[in-house]
Amino acid sequence: MSTYLFDTPTPPSVPVKGEDKGYPVARIFCVGRNYAAHAAEMGVEVDREAPFYFTKSPLAAQASGATIAYPPGTQNYHYEMELVIAIGAPVFRGAVADAAAAIYGYGCGLDMTRRDLQLAARAKQRPWDLGKDVEQSAVFAPLTKVAEFGTVGPQRIHLEVNGEVKQDAHLSDLIHNVAEIVADLSKYYHLQPGDLIMTGTPAGVGAVLPGDVITGGIDGLDPISLTIGAAE
Template sequence: MSFERKEEQTTAHRLFASPTYPTVPVTGEPGRYPVHRIFCVGRNYADHAKEMGAEVDRQAPFYFMKDAQTLVASGSTVPYPPGTSNFHYEMELVLAVGQPIFRASRSDAEAAVFGYACGLDMTRRDLQLDARAKQRPWDIGKNVERSAIIGPITRREGIGEMGPRRISLSVDGTIKQDAHLSDLIWSPGELLEHLSQFYHLAPGDLIYTGTPAGVGPVVAGQHIRGEVDGLEPVELTVTPAE
């Protein structure tokens, strides 16, 4: 049976308004990329796993998810979130899926990439670590409102192979994260191939591919800028808590 995302066909009256899917600009184009799901990869850089006191599982990647409604455009300001005193930045390469794939081969997975973007996976680190220590899900630390920041998407055809490009992040102009995409344990193609064994992936799906070492806290008033060579940067300003 084929899997398709279909618009809801109903005449029933909705009890309240429901949000529309967020969209992301595509570099050099008027059209925008609608986002339906956000998958995130954990511990995909060895040095980051080490700084978090965790082992790298080289047998298979693992994932967590953020709701599509957590997506925020680059250049936004977001308030310091409730319930945490240790709000961390994580700079990531984001890949956008461009065609349906299920149980894909490596070559089919690589061909399904629509494009790439710079992203921030903002994290309530204290809550994540508390959940991890109790062997509970990470949702309250990771699936945080306004925590998936993304820059414009550049089509794969416009950038070519990602290769050993530099990935970096600065806070108020000071470099905090500095690595290369060649340090990824699982490449974008490997991630798509693996994830497609468990999900019917389709346009609208984003994958945040993991963060390098150097993660750390931010406070209200600070400005974050993340870069991957060849892509448009992602920027965020954190403001005081609501």
């Protein structure tokens, strides 16, 4: 059947440097606790054997530079600055080398989080959906192709709120590197072009309020920004 009862949303996309067509967002995977200092500030142990994941709906995707409403149901809305992996070729049960070859590019991302709801769910050993899969909570800056970015490792990753530095680390601090993440995730999913992976956040996460302006960057990538608007 080719028709629908209701109009469907236009699939989101992320701009790509040097391209006039956008990168379509099919799925958004997120890696938890991938910086040791952030795990420590959240009061949890680091799992160095394998990454763990949660997801966000593609409809959570939002372009850098936007103003978003302060979301309902929270009094503790947090920023998390992250490196984003964009998949550019199919990979399933791939070795690390195959996983690395499947990466199309990288970008800056913000994993916005209703922290109070996440921690309440964690305390009851429930899923994090209400805390993490929040409308307009996956913010993406334009992607840069792998060949133009180079090797992930020494680059600085940072975030500011109203110009004040809150997060400041390096991609070499990642517990699980980008190829390891893709290889591990491909054990469980047929990864395809259109899949984005948010690789985790450094220490220094914190709350924002309406009127706050978030900026961030990773050396060699387009910067990211977000303004928090009034609550709906």
